[in-house]
Amino acid sequence: MVLELQKPRPVWQIMFSTHHTDVGYLYTVTSLAFLFMAGVLAMVIRTHLFFPGEGVLISDSVTFNRIFTVHGSTMLFLFALPFAAGIGNYLVPIMVRYKDMAYPKLNAVAFWMVPVGGALVWLGFSDTTWVAYAPYSIIRAPGPAADMWIFGMKILGISSILSSINFIVTILRCKHPDLPLRRVPLFAWSMLTVSLMTVVAMPTFAAALVMMLTDRLGVSGFFNPAMGGDPIAYLHLFWFTFHPEVYIFLLPAIGMMYEIIPRFSRKPLFSQGSGVFAFVMLGLIGFASWGHHMFSTGMDFTTKTVFMIGTLAAVPASGMHVFNFLATMWGGRIRFDAPMKFMVGGIALFFSAGAGGVLNTAMPLDFITHGTYWVVGHMHLFLTGTIAFGFVGMMYYIFPLFTGRMYSEKWASIQFILMMWGTVQVFFTQHILGLEGMARRVYDYPTDFTSWTQLNQIATVGAWILGASFVIFLAQLIYYSSKGKEANMDDPFKLGGKYYYPYQAKTPHHTGY
Amino acid sequence: MSHSEHEAPIHRTSPRRMGKMLAIIIGIQIVGGLLFFSHYDFWNSYLPIAGKLQEQGAITGGAAQGQATGKTVNVSLKFIESPDFKTYAFNALSGQDRNPEIHANVGDKIIFDVTNSGKSFHAFAVTDSKEGPGPAIEGTTVGTADNPMKPGAKGQATFVPAKAGEYYYICAVPGHREMGMEGKIEVSEASSAGATSGATVTPTGNKVEFSLSFVMSTDFKEYAFNALPGQPGHNPDIKVKSGDTVTIHIKNDSKSFHSFGVVTDPDNPTNVLWNSAFKSPDNPMKPGESGDVTFVAGAPGTYHYICTVPGHATMGMDAKFIVE
Numbered sequence: 001m002v003l004e005l006q007k008p009r010p011v012w013q014i015m016f017s018t019h020h021t022d023v024g025y026l027y028t029v030t031s032l033a034f035l036f037m038a039g040v041l042a043m044v045i046r047t048h049l050f051f052p053g054e055g056v057l058i059s060d061s062v063t064f065n066r067i068f069t070v071h072g073s074t075m076l077f078l079f080a081l082p083f084a085a086g087i088g089n090y091l092v093p094i095m096v097r098y099k100d101m102a103y104p105k106l107n108a109v110a111f112w113m114v115p116v117g118g119a120l121v122w123l124g125f126s127d128t129t130w131v132a133y134a135p136y137s138i139i140r141a142p143g144p145a146a147d148m149w150i151f152g153m154k155i156l157g158i159s160s161i162l163s164s165i166n167f168i169v170t171i172l173r174c175k176h177p178d179l180p181l182r183r184v185p186l187f188a189w190s191m192l193t194v195s196l197m198t199v200v201a202m203p204t205f206a207a208a209l210v211m212m213l214t215d216r217l218g219v220s221g222f223f224n225p226a227m228g229g230d231p232i233a234y235l236h237l238f239w240f241t242f243h244p245e246v247y248i249f250l251l252p253a254i255g256m257m258y259e260i261i262p263r264f265s266r267k268p269l270f271s272q273g274s275g276v277f278a279f280v281m282l283g284l285i286g287f288a289s290w291g292h293h294m295f296s297t298g299m300d301f302t303t304k305t306v307f308m309i310g311t312l313a314a315v316p317a318s319g320m321h322v323f324n325f326l327a328t329m330w331g332g333r334i335r336f337d338a339p340m341k342f343m344v345g346g347i348a349l350f351f352s353a354g355a356g357g358v359l360n361t362a363m364p365l366d367f368i369t370h371g372t373y374w375v376v377g378h379m380h381l382f383l384t385g386t387i388a389f390g391f392v393g394m395m396y397y398i399f400p401l402f403t404g405r406m407y408s409e410k411w412a413s414i415q416f417i418l419m420m421w422g423t424v425q426v427f428f429t430q431h432i433l434g435l436e437g438m439a440r441r442v443y444d445y446p447t448d449f450t451s452w453t454q455l456n457q458i459a460t461v462g463a464w465i466l467g468a469s470f471v472i473f474l475a476q477l478i479y480y481s482s483k484g485k486e487a488n489m490d491d492p493f494k495l496g497g498k499y500y501y502p503y504q505a506k507t508p509h510h511t512g513y
Numbered sequence: 514m515s516h517s518e519h520e521a522p523i524h525r526t527s528p529r530r531m532g533k534m535l536a537i538i539i540g541i542q543i544v545g546g547l548l549f550f551s552h553y554d555f556w557n558s559y560l561p562i563a564g565k566l567q568e569q570g571a572i573t574g575g576a577a578q579g580q581a582t583g584k585t586v587n588v589s590l591k592f593i594e595s596p597d598f599k600t601y602a603f604n605a606l607s608g609q610d611r612n613p614e615i616h617a618n619v620g621d622k623i624i625f626d627v628t629n630s631g632k633s634f635h636a637f638a639v640t641d642s643k644e645g646p647g648p649a650i651e652g653t654t655v656g657t658a659d660n661p662m663k664p665g666a667k668g669q670a671t672f673v674p675a676k677a678g679e680y681y682y683i684c685a686v687p688g689h690r691e692m693g694m695e696g697k698i699e700v701s702e703a704s705s706a707g708a709t710s711g712a713t714v715t716p717t718g719n720k721v722e723f724s725l726s727f728v729m730s731t732d733f734k735e736y737a738f739n740a741l742p743g744q745p746g747h748n749p750d751i752k753v754k755s756g757d758t759v760t761i762h763i764k765n766d767s768k769s770f771h772s773f774g775v776v777t778d779p780d781n782p783t784n785v786l787w788n789s790a791f792k793s794p795d796n797p798m799k800p801g802e803s804g805d806v807t808f809v810a811g812a813p814g815t816y817h818y819i820c821t822v823p824g825h826a827t828m829g830m831d832a833k834f835i836v837e
Contacts, residue, residue: 008524008527008530011530011533011534011537029534029538033538033542037542061659062557066557115541119545122545122549123545123548123549123556124556125549125556125557127557138561138563138564139560139561139563139564139567140560140561140564141561142557142558142559142560142561143557143558143559143560143561144555144556144558144559145556145557146561147561148556215563216561216562216563217561217562217563218561218562218563218565218566221563224563226567227563402526403525403526404523404524404525404526405525405526446634478531478535481526481531482526482527482528482530482531482532483528486523486525489523
């Protein structure tokens with residue numbers, strides 16, 4: 001699959017290789033497979049909500065809960081994280097000019113934990129929701145599904161810690177001596193930032209998972225109110241990991257924008273230093289805002305104020321990124337090929353999602369929006385609008401490197417239009433639904449509220465459009481990777497610059513045996 | 514470094530290899546799907562152990578239903594709303610009938626006949642929490658917030674209080690309780706048990722003194738205070754007034770270890786009232802040891818002064834401590 005300069009290798013040799021391009025390729029393909037699987041679940045959920053009161057597709061609320069739980073867990077842990085790790089594996093060693101990742105075998109181990117964790121999550125099909133709040137998850141969520149979910153998350157957490165350690169060491173210790181750290185390309189910087197964040201944030205969740213498991217076994221009562229535990233403690237542990245995790249999902253997408261925007265603007269990056277600074281700032285500020293997920297749990301006013309300011313502090317750093325992109329594009333000879341289209345669309349939606357986030361962190365508004373579809377809309381606007389746009393754009397950009405072939409610019413443009421349209425239609429509508437008071441995670445809603453029905457149906461049509469765009473994406477990936485035009489490997493996008501050429505490929509595989 | 518430096522031709526992805534990859538992915542998905550659907554009921558088959566323990570009552574969270582031993586109280590309640598949907602209540606929007614207060618004793622069976630006479634969705638529940646929509650005591654709900662009673666729906670719920678205190682019957686739909694759908698249930702101790710609340714009171718300053726000694730028969734089968742059963746002065750009743758400062762001179766005249774305390778329930782010697790414990794089962798009085806304990810007698814009622822070493826009270830070291 002991976003571009004092979006010498007004779008093609010057997011598939012098993014790619015699968016058991018420890019070379020960074022092979023592992024990166026495996027990561028990418030696995031994460032895309034999970035993306036489409038979780039996407040099917042999303043389509044089922046939205047189609048179900050198109051017909052209130054009829055139980056179309058999903059016949060009971062527990063199944064509904066199971067579906068959105070697995071949809072959420074998959075999109076976050078089996079798509080967003082592995083995809084970033086995949087592209088990172090592919091590009092970071094090239095960017096820091098090293099022959100491979102620092103620990104190739106560790107790299108392969110980290111990858112092979114992903115399918116195992118994925119299998120546990122998908123086989124159990126737990127109904128805890130992806131946040132698995134106590135006390136439901138400890139006294140009521142049926143086993144073995146919830147236990148499998150806990151172990152799956154545990155394995156995926158360890159996998160992301162291992163790959164983070166690998167990225168940190170590769171970037172800090174193995175970069176070429178001629179390359180000062182501040183000159184390391186910003187995508188590698190984004191991977192460095194998120195890796196450091198993962199190493200700090202993830203152990204908290206790992207601890208919470210162990211506590212949850214022993215609580216489920218009835219031997220401890222950390223989060224079990226009947227045994228004197230505190231469910232709010234779980235929220236603190238969970239969000240201490242998962243607010244930083246929001247930035248861990250986001251920053252690689254921003255890094256990909258830094259990779260693509262200057263090339264397609266055919267102009268040097270406006271400011272490397274401000275990009276580095278903004279990454280580091282976001283990496284720090286990400287840890288100062290977890291409490292904003294819990295404003296309605298009875299926090300005192302001072303704590304809420306601190307977390308509100310901590311959240312707002314992410315705005316300047318995010319703004320620095322956006323201005324950096326705009327200043328890079330300003331006056332450039334921009335080529336709107338597919339990757340650039342997705343990146344520009346991603347910036348626009350990043351701005352909208354960020355604006356919604358700022359409103360959300362204002363305490364008074366948070367009490368209105370908490371637990372409603374507003375939150376669903378906000379979170380998905382970030383994840384689809386910014387992160388998935390960045391990832392899809394990057395996928396098109398890196399497509400020639402993976403396959404040696406070109407995708408179809410026409411179909412990519414159609415996908416872009418549908419994806420942009422669908423994203424706006426689903427998730428903007430969900431914001432309005434939330435303000436009208438519709439709770440999130442509901443299986444059904446009364447037909448008497450005609451505006452709920454109308455807005456849900458608008459959102460569902462949007463979701464179908466979004467789904468169609470991803471069907472086009474999948475069809476393209478399959479068709480053009482085997483039938484596409486052969487790419488000019490020196491400059492497949494005719495940008496007049498250098499494409500990543502895997503110069504290490506002369507000895508492309510030191511297979512792990 | 515550019516591509517022209519490599520002599521070997523570029524091998525690009527072929528349909529065959531793409532097919533192999535798809536076959537691997539789809540194959541894994543099919544195998545996984547077969548595993549999942551063939552064991553569909555297995556994946557969600559049991560409650561976590563913590564949940565099972567809770568159901569068996571090993572862990573009790575909040576209030577629970579008790580044993581029905583007393584009379585039956587029938588209550589009929591209607592959910593009603595003002596025409597502008599701003600005021601919610603049971604039975605009447607204002608006046609005496611609004612949210613009627615229910616009085617019952619522990620062990621009484623309260624049967625609620627609930628009707629949704631409003632135009633909106635409601636759910637009935639009894640809770641001991643002073644605010645918010647729950648948690649409901651198990652078995653006292655008619656409908657839930659997720660699956661509420663529709664207008665006109667009727668239902669019945671039974672509540673048997675296990676402990677005295679204040680309970681509330683509410684609408685469990687979030688927000689409705691705050692808008693007025695909340696009524697009080699005052700549960701007091703059943704009269705036969707006497708009013709032994711065990712509450713502490715402020716001392717009145719009146720001081721009284723008693724002397725007690727632990728005695729045992731030579732065969733270690735009979736335990737008592739002051740004198741063995743059948744002899745004069747066996748297990749004397751101690752009568753004090755509520756608020757009295759009581760001093761007891763205790764002597765261990767037996768050959769075993771003992772400790773002293775005043776309790777409500779002699780079967781539960783760990784719950785010693787009013788700091789009246791002298792020594793403890795872990796660190797008891799040795800034979801021949803003596804000492805004083807001083808405490809303030811609490812709320813009126815009939816209590817027991819016992820030996821708090823487990824088992825000794827049932828063997829006879831159990832006498833009345835009456836607070837007037």
